[in-house]
Amino acid sequence: MDFQIQYITPDIKLSTYDDKLFKTETVFEFHMLVWFISGETKIIQADKTYLFKTGDIFLIPRNHLATIINYPKDGLPHKAVVMHLTTERLKQFYASVESGHKTICRESKIYSFQSHPLLKSCLASLIPYFEMEGTFPENIASLKITEAISILREIDKDIDTVLNDFEEPGKIDLAGFMEQNYMFNMPLEKFGYLTGRSLSTFNRDFRKIFQTTPQRWLTQKRLELAYYHLKEKHKRPSDVFLEVGFEDLSHFSYAFKKQYGLVPSALT
Structure with missing residues (x-):
């Protein structure tokens, strides 16, 4: 198995997988914004299956069960830029903006943005930093994550119901x-x-x-x-x-x- 993860900060990474497939079942601690450079991913939830391909951008909310199967495709590795939207970072963001009435959305689903040009531009701009030597400046990383959150809020007016939810799971049926x-x-x-x-x-x-x-x-x-x-x-x-x-x-x-x-x- 040839699986590599390259971090420029703890919250921004480039993952590359070049074997037949890579499968994991997980609950993510943080929201994950993903942009596919190449390859294919199948995400299986309890009531729906998603298939994402080269160029797709999607958001996996935290605390939702999912089976994720990553495949190389057309002779190219499975390669993706991944940005973690941590609870701490989101709390800082929402402390500085007016988000209106807070309505919580606990629906278990993946948010697909296809190949939205604003998100693609934001995430593609990270690629040169993976090729640099030395430490990626934290202030630039913070700006990039803030930019991504701002774009998400601009293109999906309901995304605050997901990103602005900081509650932990309560006792359920x-x-x-x-x-x-x-x-x-x-x-x-x-x-x-x-x-x-x-x-x-x-x-x-x-x-x-x-x-x-x-x-x-x-x-x-x-x-x-x-x-x-x-x-x-x-x-x-x-x-x-x-x-x-x-x-x-x-x-x-x-x-x-x-x-x-x-x-x-x-x-x-």
Whole structure:
């Protein structure tokens, strides 16, 4: 695997990936603004799948579960400029501007800006700095991030409902959340955090609701979803195992055969 990340500041980076694919399941601590230079990315959320290609610009909000699969494309690596919009930075920004009545948007979605010329110009202007020697001046980095936030607010009048939300996840309906997000292969601590619970409270509440352990329930639900994709959607096992929360094809095939008595390929 040839995966490189080059930082000019802790909040601005250039990522390059030149292997077959790179897959991760994560909850981002900060909002992430991404501009694709080359390659392709599939982002899978509980109720929607996004496909982004060369030139696309999008914003991934913080504290939302997502499976991200990055692919090289057309002989070029997967390459992207990524800017973190941290809570601290956004608090400083909104302390100096009038944002009007604050309405919170907790909708789990990715915000796509296609190849908007203002955002593209802002992010493309960072490229020369990755080629410089020495330290990238913090005052210039701050100006670039402020510029990006200002452009986002100009082209999407509702973006304040996302960027100006600094609340942490509160205690929510555990059963509903898990039924919607079981396909994400996250540590149980993360599931607990996103439902407003400590790990011990999460485990206790989970057993009370589902009458089994989280690990057993998650495996069962992921295998059921895989069976549906294979049987009804006629997908290949190599395409399914990543999307339903398994880390490798051999483990998926073993668990599937143990559950259903046949290998996944028998259904395609």
